[in-house]
Amino acid sequence: MSTPLLDPIPLRAQFPALQRTVNGQSAVFLDGPGGTQSPESVIDAMAGYLKSGSSNLGGPFLTSQETDAAADHARAAMMDMLNARRPEEIVFGQNMTSLTFALSRAISRQWQAGDEIIVTQIDHDANISPWLLAAEDRGVTVRWLDFHPENCTLALESLADLLSDRTRLIAINYASNAVGTINDVARVVAMGHSVGALVYVDAVHYAPHGLIDVQALDCDFLVCSVYKFFGPHTGVLYGKYDLLDRLTAYKVRPASNMPPGKWETGTQSFESLSGVVAAVDYLAGLGGGGGTRREQIIRGMGAIKRYEGTLSERFLHKATRIPGLRVFGLTDVEELDKRTPTFAVSLDGYTPEALATLLGERGFFVWHGHYYAVAVMERLGLLDRGGLVRIGFVHYNTIEEMDKLFATLQELAGK
Ligand SMILES: Cc1ncc(COP(=O)(O)O)c(C=O)c1O
Known part of the structure; x- marks a missing residue:
């Protein structure tokens, strides 16, 4: 069956909102x-669980058995979404940041003084600071991979x-939440593995835009x-089973010694896990019936x-017609497969905050500043200058919305 x-x-x-x-x-x-x-x-799905x-x-009674099933279904759904080998490779947690702090603590127990790790200038801080702090604890040298x-x-x-x-780990962003660049993660993994380093991938920004395998x-x-x-506010970690099994987790004594339980500290948000299944099923539903969920x-x-590619192409064409509007990141329409439809922009005559506020008053919800991609803004020399305005499209955004946005930007640019 072809792509619908x-x-x-x-x-x-x-989408009620x-x-x-x-x-x-x-x-x-x-x-x-x-x-x-x-x-x-x-x-x-979330309300249904609570209702x-x-x-x-683990209890021998109905609502506990249903809760076990909710967690199992969520794990199976994320296994399909990420193409994990087995459900035990899927770990749930509060959010990506908390999971990364937990893993960085566990992984870094194996590091020795004089070892090295690599972080990148294009990452969100949630895939930088946990590693910097772990490196400081263990006397490990941090090397930075730059961007152009x-x-x-x-x-x-x-x-x-x-x-x-001596490289023990590379922490790398799949796609930048600030400027939308999609990184060649497979190449980084292969290079990391060639020296025996582990590779930890932040796919938070990439996940709504492209297939993960x-x-x-x-x-x-x-x-x-x-x-x-x-879906709901829940973090998901995939880890190769033997690593999740071998590494020592910081956990309470009665908790399981096996993955995924040893990594899932405390009680999960089961209403969220019920929502996880529905979110994955929603994405599967976009693929039409037939075949497995994967x-x-x-x-x-x-x-x-495919649809987001058309949005990006239109955005980049239209952006060139607004005087004083600058798009940071990839702007070549021949390279659309190397970016998500997330555009960091500046408009002459406006601070990022002023532009975002004016757009917000007109009903356009956009963020301004660094969005925790502090290393990106630092490298671009914009950290102390209010960062940039981020205009981020997903598949529910329409051409009409984009055209309305550009009409407003045109009006503001003329002032
Ligand atoms: C690329 C990227 N990584 C990590 C995070 C942090 O995710 P969480 O809020 O789940 O901790 C974000 C959140 O904006 C993000 O965009």
Whole structure:
């Protein structure tokens, strides 16, 4: 079955929040990189769990057995979404940041003084600071992989020089939540493995935009957050089973010694796990019926990628016509497969905060500042100058919304 065409109009009817208005104008949600809206099916699944009776894991009675099943279903759903080998490779947690702090603490127990790790200038701080702090604790040297500021692509040509037989880990972003660049993670994994380093991938920004296949990437760990792909506020970690098994987790004594339980500290948000299943099923639904859920996800994410490509192409064409509007990152329409439809921009005459505020008053929801990608803004020399305005599209955004945005930018640029 070929990739289905995606029409956002009927899909939008499934998202109650997209029906909101601001000052009499339809709200335009261009804040997806900060968090997406949820379809009714996700909301119903979460409410359904709470309504039918919440409990905890492992009890010999109905609501506990249903809670066990909710957790199992969520694990199976994320296994399909990421193409993990087995459900035990999926770990849930509060969010990506908390999971990464937990893993960095566990992984770094094996490091020796004089070892080295690599972080990148293009990453969100949640995949930098946990590693910097662990390196400080263990006396480990941190090497930084730079990006080219002119188009915000990683300077992968310099990675070989940063690697050595002391490199223990590379922490790398799948796609930048600030400028939208998609990084060649498979190449980084192969290079890291060639010197025996582990590779930890932050797929939080990438997940709503493209298919993830942890087996094809061969990464050791990959993290994402379900609220960035139309679900609830829950973090997900994939880890190769033998690593999750071998590493020592910081855990309480009665908790399981086996993955995934040893990594899931305390009680999970089971209503969120119920929503995780619905979010994955929503993405699978975009792929049309037929085949396994993984096959549907492959087609669904293909449909998203194709549709978002048309949004990016239109955005980049239109952006050139607004005087004083500058787009940071990849702007070549021949390279659309190397970026998500997330655009960091500046407009002459406006601070990022002033522009975001004016847009917000007109119903366009956009973020400004550094969005925790502090290393990106630092490298671009914009950290002390208010960062940039981030205009982030996902598949529920329409051409009409984009055209309305550009009409407003044109009006503001003329002032
Ligand atoms: C690329 C990226 N990584 C990590 C995070 C942190 O995720 P969480 O909020 O789940 O901790 C974000 C959140 O914006 C992000 O965009």
